[in-house]
Amino acid sequence: MYQTKRLRLEIATVNQLIKLVAMDYSFVSEYGIALTNEYKEFVGTTDYSLDKVRRYPFTIEWHPFLIIHKKDKLLIGISGYKGPANTHGDIEICYGVTSSYRNQGYATELVIWLIAHAFENKNVGIVS
Numbered sequence: 001m002y003q004t005k006r007l008r009l010e011i012a013t014v015n016q017l018i019k020l021v022a023m024d025y026s027f028v029s030e031y032g033i034a035l036t037n038e039y040k041e042f043v044g045t046t047d048y049s050l051d052k053v054r055r056y057p058f059t060i061e062w063h064p065f066l067i068i069h070k071k072d073k074l075l076i077g078i079s080g081y082k083g084p085a086n087t088h089g090d091i092e093i094c095y096g097v098t099s100s101y102r103n104q105g106y107a108t109e110l111v112i113w114l115i116a117h118a119f120e121n122k123n124v125g126i127v128s
Contacts, residue, residue: 002065002113002117003070004109004110004112004113005109006069006070006071006106006109007067007068007069007070007076007106007109007110007113008068008069008070009065009066009067009068009079009110009113010065010066010068011060011063011064011065011066012049012053012063012064012065012066012078014050014053014054016031016066017046017049017050017053017064018050020039020043020046020078021043021046021047021050023039023040023043032073033066033068033073033074033075034072034073034074034075035074035075036074036075036098036100038098038099038100039075039098041096041098041099042077042078042096042098045078045094045096046064046078049063049064049078049080052064052082052083056083056084059083059084061084061121062080062081062083062084062091063080064078064079064080065078065079065080066078067079067095067097067106067110069101069106076097076098076101076106077095077096077097077098077101077106077110078095078096079093079094079095079096079110079114080093080094080095080114081093081094081114081118082094084123085118085121085123085124085125088125088126089123089124089125089126090125090126090127090128091118091124091126091127091128092127092128093111093114093115093118093127093128095107095110095111095114097110114127115127
């Protein structure tokens with residue numbers, strides 16, 4: 001688990017992603033993280049993440065992160081990287097934040113963390 005000032009970031013497991021893609025609200029009781037209907041806004045991103053995790057299980061450091069609002073204990077998005085750095089050291093970040101948490105600096109806080117986290121890997125030279 002990782003943290004910023006207002007966010008908790010947890011590496012998403014295959015089981016968590018399956019439940020989120022299926023909109024299975026047992027996710028709440030099983031993981032203790034609340035969901036809102038706004039989560040439907042980025043089910044496509046979650047489906048993409050699930051596919052990547054299944055295809056590349058050995059790249060755990062580049063797996064998606066659940067974006068959890070610390071105070072509200074609410075899943076407000078999903079983030080991560082589109083995969084490991086390529087042979088040139090380039091890596092691309094991706095994220096989605098629910099609409100009611102936009103324009104409040106959460107995405108900025110997240111992106112600053114994602115960039116710093118990416119550069120902890122010696123193979124990364126450029127983050128976009």
